[in-house]
Amino acid sequence: xxxxxxxxxxxxxxxxxxxxxxxxxxxxxxxxxxxxxxxxxxxxxxxxxxxxxxxxxxxxxxxxxxxxxxxxxxxxxxxxxxxxxxxxxxxxxxxxxxxxxxxxxxxxxxxxxxxxxxxxxxxxxxxxxxxxxxxxxxxxxxxxxxxxxxxxxxxxxxxxxxxxxxxxxxxxxxxxxxxxxxxxxxxxxxxxxxxxxxxxxxxxxxxxxxxxxxxxxxxxxxxxxxxxxxxxxxxxxxxxxxxxxxxxxxxxxxxxxxxxxxxxxxxxxxxxxxxxxxxxxxxxxxxxxxxxxxxxxxxxxxxxxxxxxxxxxxxxxxxxxxxxxxxxxxxxxxxxxxxxxxxxxxxxxxxxxxxxxxxxxxxxxxxxxxxxxxxxxxxxxxxxxxxxxxxxxxxxxxxxxxxxxxxxxxxxxxxxxxxxxxxxxxxxxxxxxxxxxxxxxxx
Amino acid sequence: xxxxxxxxxxxxxxxxxxxxxxxxxxxxxxxxxxxxxxxxxxxxxxxxxxxxxxxxxxxxxxxxxxxxxxxxxxxxxxxxxxxxxxxxxxxxxxxxxxxxxxxxxxxxxxxxxxxxxxxxxxxxxxxxxxxxxxxxxxxxxxxxxxxxxxxxxxxxxxxxxxxxxxxxxxxxxxxxxxxxxxxxxxxxxxxxxxxxxxxxxxxxxxxxxxxxxxxxxxxxxxxxxxxxxxxxxxxxxxxxxxxxxxxxxxxxxxxxxxxxxxxxxxxxxxxxxxxxxxxxxxxxxxxxxxxxxxxxxxxxxxxxxxxxxxxxxxxxxxxxxxxxxxxxxxxxxxxxxxxxxxxxxxxxxxxxxxxxxxxxxxxxxxxxxxxxxxxxxxxxxxxxxxxxxxxxxxxxxxxxxxxxxxxxxxxxxxxxxxxxxxxxxxxxxxxxxxxxxxxxxxx
Numbered sequence: 001x002x003x004x005x006x007x008x009x010x011x012x013x014x015x016x017x018x019x020x021x022x023x024x025x026x027x028x029x030x031x032x033x034x035x036x037x038x039x040x041x042x043x044x045x046x047x048x049x050x051x052x053x054x055x056x057x058x059x060x061x062x063x064x065x066x067x068x069x070x071x072x073x074x075x076x077x078x079x080x081x082x083x084x085x086x087x088x089x090x091x092x093x094x095x096x097x098x099x100x101x102x103x104x105x106x107x108x109x110x111x112x113x114x115x116x117x118x119x120x121x122x123x124x125x126x127x128x129x130x131x132x133x134x135x136x137x138x139x140x141x142x143x144x145x146x147x148x149x150x151x152x153x154x155x156x157x158x159x160x161x162x163x164x165x166x167x168x169x170x171x172x173x174x175x176x177x178x179x180x181x182x183x184x185x186x187x188x189x190x191x192x193x194x195x196x197x198x199x200x201x202x203x204x205x206x207x208x209x210x211x212x213x214x215x216x217x218x219x220x221x222x223x224x225x226x227x228x229x230x231x232x233x234x235x236x237x238x239x240x241x242x243x244x245x246x247x248x249x250x251x252x253x254x255x256x257x258x259x260x261x262x263x264x265x266x267x268x269x270x271x272x273x274x275x276x277x278x279x280x281x282x283x284x285x286x287x288x289x290x291x292x293x294x295x296x297x298x299x300x301x302x303x304x305x306x307x308x309x310x311x312x313x314x315x316x317x318x319x320x321x322x323x324x325x326x327x328x329x330x331x332x333x334x335x336x337x338x339x340x341x342x343x344x345x346x347x348x349x350x351x352x353x354x355x356x357x358x359x360x361x362x363x364x365x366x367x368x369x370x371x372x373x374x375x376x377x378x379x380x381x382x383x384x385x386x387x388x389x390x391x392x393x394x395x396x397x398x399x400x401x402x403x404x405x406x407x408x409x410x411x412x413x414x415x416x417x418x419x420x421x422x423x424x425x426x427x428x429x430x431x432x433x434x435x436x437x438x439x440x441x442x443x
Numbered sequence: 444x445x446x447x448x449x450x451x452x453x454x455x456x457x458x459x460x461x462x463x464x465x466x467x468x469x470x471x472x473x474x475x476x477x478x479x480x481x482x483x484x485x486x487x488x489x490x491x492x493x494x495x496x497x498x499x500x501x502x503x504x505x506x507x508x509x510x511x512x513x514x515x516x517x518x519x520x521x522x523x524x525x526x527x528x529x530x531x532x533x534x535x536x537x538x539x540x541x542x543x544x545x546x547x548x549x550x551x552x553x554x555x556x557x558x559x560x561x562x563x564x565x566x567x568x569x570x571x572x573x574x575x576x577x578x579x580x581x582x583x584x585x586x587x588x589x590x591x592x593x594x595x596x597x598x599x600x601x602x603x604x605x606x607x608x609x610x611x612x613x614x615x616x617x618x619x620x621x622x623x624x625x626x627x628x629x630x631x632x633x634x635x636x637x638x639x640x641x642x643x644x645x646x647x648x649x650x651x652x653x654x655x656x657x658x659x660x661x662x663x664x665x666x667x668x669x670x671x672x673x674x675x676x677x678x679x680x681x682x683x684x685x686x687x688x689x690x691x692x693x694x695x696x697x698x699x700x701x702x703x704x705x706x707x708x709x710x711x712x713x714x715x716x717x718x719x720x721x722x723x724x725x726x727x728x729x730x731x732x733x734x735x736x737x738x739x740x741x742x743x744x745x746x747x748x749x750x751x752x753x754x755x756x757x758x759x760x761x762x763x764x765x766x767x768x769x770x771x772x773x774x775x776x777x778x779x780x781x782x783x784x785x786x787x788x789x790x791x792x793x794x795x796x797x798x799x800x801x802x803x804x805x806x807x808x809x810x811x812x813x814x815x816x817x818x819x820x821x822x823x824x825x826x827x828x829x830x831x832x833x834x835x836x837x838x839x840x841x842x843x844x845x846x847x848x849x850x851x852x853x854x855x856x857x858x859x860x861x862x863x864x865x866x867x868x869x870x871x872x873x874x875x876x877x878x879x880x881x882x883x884x885x886x
Contacts, residue, residue: 086817125749132744133691133759137684203673207689207814211823215744223821228814231647241580246650248576301575301658306568316576371650371671372815374529378666380654 061201064140067110069426070284071269072434074146075364075389076258080199083229083368083385084206085290086214087192087419088221090153095163095439101220102433105147105196105213109434115140118212132215135208143200145209147434148288148421153193168438170279172270172287172392173422181405183415190417192224195288197387203230225417227292229368229385242319242327246295246369246382247412249312250319253327254355255365267396268364268389270425281437284425286389289397292370292417295383300412311408313348321350333357349409353400361396363388383413393420504644507583510553512869513727514712515877517589518807518832519701523642526672526811526828527649528733529657530635530862531664533596538606538882544663545876548590548639548656552877558583561655575658578651586643588652590877591731591864592616596636611881613722615713615730615835616865624848626858633860635667638731640830646673668860670735672811672828685762685770689738689812689825690855692755693762696770697798698808710839711807711832713868724880727868729832732840735813735860738826743855754851756791764793776800792852796843804839806831826856836863 065073092098108118115138117131154169155161179185196213200206214223231243245251256263265271272283300308305316313331314321321331322344331350335343344351355362366389371382390396397420404410424435508516535541551561558581560574597612598604622628639656643649657666674686688694699706708714715726743751748759756774757764764774765787774793778786787794798805809832814825833839840863847853867878 084814123748125752126747128745129691129748129751129759131691132740134687134689136687136691136760203814204687204812207812207823207825211689211740214821214823215741223817226817226823228816231645244577244579244647246577246654248572248574248579297575297654298658302571304569305566305572308572309568316572317579369647369650371527371646373671374666374669378657380650380657380669382650 061139061141063142063201064114065142065144067113067145067427068429068431071426072146072285072423073113073426074144074197074199075268075286075366075423076264077142077144077199078258079366079368080142080144080201081230082200082203082206084198084200084203084210084226085229085385086196086198086210086226087150087224088194088196088214088217089224090162090193090221092220093162095165097220098163099433099439101217102147102435104216106427106433108212108216109145109147109209112209112212113140113143113145115143118216132208132211134211135205138202138205138208141200141202141205143198143205143209145213146195146197146199146288146423148195148197148423149435149438150192150194150419150421152191165438168278168281170270170275170282170422172275172279172394173420175394177289177393177398177401177418177420180401180415182410182413183418185418186416189225189227189292190419192419192421194221195419195421197288203228227370227385227417229370231369245384246297247300247308247312249308249314249316250327251384252365253314253319254350254353254362256362258364263362264364267362267391270391274392281435281440282422282424286391286423287393287397288419288421288423289386289388289390289393290367290417290419290421291386291401291415293384293386294381294414294416296412296414297380297382310345310348311412313344313350322348330356345408347406347408349404349407352403352407358400358403361400363390363396363400389423504582504584506585506644507557508585508587510556510588510870511872511874514869515589515728515866516556516869517587517640517642518711518729518809518866519707520585520587520642521701522809522811523585523587524644524673525646525649526640526642527646527653527669528638528640528672528828529653529669530593530667531637531639531657531660532667533605533636533664535663536605538608540663541606542876542882544660545590545878547659549870549876551655551659552588552590552652555652555655556583556586556588558586561659575651575654577654578648581645581648581651584643584645584648586641586648586652588656589638589640589642589731589866591638591640591866592878592881593635593637593862593864595634608881611721611724613713613718613725613865615718615722615837616863618837620732620836620841620844620861620863623844623858625853625856626861628861629859632668632670632735633862635862635864637664638862638864640731646671670813670828670860672813674812688827689740690743690751690755692751692757692759693770694827695808696757696762697793697796697805699805701807706805707807710805710834713834717835724878724883725865725867729807729834729866730836730840731862731864731866732829732831732833732836733810733860733862733864734829734844734858736827736829737824737857737859739855739857740823740825753788753791754855756787756793765791773799788851790849790851792847792850795846795850801843801846804843806833806839806843832866 065077067073090098092101111118119130123129151169151173153163154165196210198206198209242250242253256267268286270282270285272280275282309316309322319327320329323332323335331344331354333342333344333351337343351357367384367386370385371380373381375381388397424438427434508520510516533541535544554561562573566572594612594616596606597608639653641649641652685693685696699710711729713725713728715723718725752759752765762770763772766775766778774787774797776785776787776794780786794800808830810827810829813828814823816824818824831840867881870877
């Protein structure tokens with residue numbers, strides 16, 4: 001078979017399935033057509049999409065989200081079941097190569113998030129396939145891909161400005177998160193020049209995305225660290241029920257929801273002028289703050305229920321604050337026991353972290369549980385990969401983290417990694433690569 | 444609130460949901476009732492089951508499988524999306540303690556697989572809850588729990604017979620899998636006295652099961668190793684479509700299906716007399732053979748499509764043998780190219796492993812992909828957690844493994860672990876613990 005290049009196209013007699021791209025084609029159809037040298041073989045492959053290959057259930061599997069928009073996807077998108085997040089260090093030496101990488105990534109991401117192969121499909125038996133293939137039969141499965149920039153992209157650990165971006169470094173990204181008590185940060189699994197957050201309803205679809213983006217990056221960037229997560233730990237969708245964390249408590253009750261536009265504007269999206277001009281390229285973007293937090297479940301599990309609830313400040317089953325009501329009730333921090341002590345202990349998680357105790361600051365939390373197996377002592381190596389998207393980490397993240405050191409819950413936690421990435425705004429129509437504003441002259 | 448013990452029971456005015464236990468209750472309802480000291484509070488919790496907490500889609504989430512039966516569940520059960528498998532070493536010193544552990548595990552597993560809390564619920568604010576709680580809001584999500592015994596339970600590495608089981612050791616379990624080329628086995632992540640395989644459509648449900656079984660085992664057994672997997676790599680259900688492995692190929696096309704009763708009898712289920720009498724307690728059981736096989740995707744991805752297909756012996760997109768037809772077509776190993784060489788290379792995976800080349804032996808494969816993140820060189824730490832259930836590893840597994848050493852595919856694989864466990868038959872009504880026949884006098 002001769003090499004040939006074909007783009008996504010509409011097979012002659014196929015109905016466009018719902019939720020796919022304008023061209024209505026899928027990975028399967030594109031590839032089958034490509035290998036057959038035409039559309040003749042398509043019929044044999046069409047039909048099995050949603051149920052094929054062990055993907056998520058049909059309804060969820062068919063979901064896809066637009067890649068372009070005012071903001072990047074994967075921030076206010078209702079949290080999917082699976083996360084595959086990889087940080088990269090750039091090995092390319094110059095600005096043009098970095099732009100080439102971002103351009104190739106953007107093109108691939110735009111296809112992948114619509115359930116298509118990474119690229120227009122060059123198919124030849126004599127060449128490696130463009131797409132690695134493990135998601136051939138799978139729909140988009142709600143895949144979102146979110147790109148971000150670490151501080152070292154602007155100025156590396158030695159202070160070098162490798163890509164001429166030093167003067168565009170947002171002040172919000174310039175400062176380190178201060179060292180906290182009870183943390184044991186692994187620098188090799190923190191930070192990085194670039195980040196790719198892939199979330200999907202199907203872990204194979206998320207893996208496939210990161211796998212192919214990593215392959216595309218060959219020669220330009222190398223993987224620094226990877227974290228997998230599952231079972232979102234906060235509800236970011238309007239209708240999503242608050243999930244439970246690995247301590248068995250509802251987590252994220254007071255988290256921002258993706259439809260609270262006014263609060264999102266105040267606490268999530270960067271506005272023009274936020275960075276004093278130098279960082280106006282970030283307008284419409286946000287900052288991803290991530291901490292890998294191991295939870296010592298073996299210790300926690302043996303606490304009396306009362307101690308667990310006092311540490312959290314909420315009822316374990318209902319999620320209601322200890323002052324009463326239901327999950328959505330406002331905590332009454334003034335309530336006292338007959339003995340005169342606060343019904344919600346002052347050092348409980350809710351008392352320390354509730355927005356009303358933090359100048360009204362609200363975080364859009366979008367973390368995931370992680371389970372990395374068991375450790376050499378047989379303990380579950382598991383916990384929370386905390387992610388919050390904030391407008392300014394200095395105001396909306398670090399102060400809360402500092403308060404959390406005094407949290408009763410903290411004695412059952414260990415913070416293992418610490419990362420902050422600038423998430424540039426979404427791509428407008430006509431833009432070629434994500435973060436394009438960073439590389440263009442200020443207006 | 445005073446301590447109280449309640450068992451699963453039917454709230455006065457609740458409708459039994461489909462697919463739950465005879466009593467028709469769920470974790471949520473049991474716990475809510477328990478904490479409220481009655482059924483009064485139940486109404487507030489009922490209703491949100493299937494959609495709560497980020498579980499699988501409602502239809503799949505509601506699935507549950509009977510724990511008792513001729514065979515254990517999780518063998519011919521259509522493979523779920525998620526696997527959480529943990530091997531344990533027994534620290535209990537005597538036979539009665541081992542039986543106590545198996546009894547407690549059995550009771551918990553019977554509840555968990557029906558979407559219930561681990562035990563009848565003793566609820567007191569002054570005591571740790573019986574159930575760790577992270578699955579409170581979640582349905583059974585197709586959870587299966589499968590228990591197995593390793594050779595060291597019968598005779599440990601020093602040859603000691605700790606539990607008086609030495610003379611019941613099945614001959615099929617007595618031999619080591621011989622050392623193979625291209626393997627780098629980690630003994631610390633292989634074998635173990637006991638194994639628990641939890642599979643579910645929701646990773647939190649599988650974690651919750653292993654978490655609670657591990658907690659129950661405290662003082663009796665400790666975790667030796669754990670492996671998580673996702674996206675089954677073989678279709679074990681009658682209607683399940685063949686999924687793809689991380690090399691992008693359909694995997695398990697020729698695997699046994701869970702409804703092929705005659706073949707299951709020949710190749711999966713142990714029959715009376717198989718072990719020459721000493722192992723008749725295994726009749727109706729099977730052997731779980733597991734190998735963690737890392738796949739070097741970075742190398743594979745750069746192979747020309749022709750080389751990939753020649754290594755597998757099948758077309759990458761369709762799964763058809765290179766001799767033609769479709770996925771279900773029988774490979775024609777006699778087909779020759781115009782140049783006279785076999786169309787399906789003799790060293791291809793399909794030519795070496797196909798049942799017709801292995802005395803008709805067929806394996807029930809039920810493995811999972813794994814992704815443990817990325818390694819220190821930035822490569823994907825990922826591959827296949829191979830699981831096959833066989834009637835006798837000496838006849839139905841080791842010979843195939845030995846042939847696989849010459850497989851073209853093998854140069855892109857590294858075998859990292861090696862485990863064989865005896866999976867005793869299912870529990871009959873009236874039996875108290877899994878594997879009970881092993882501990883009782885031979886009839």
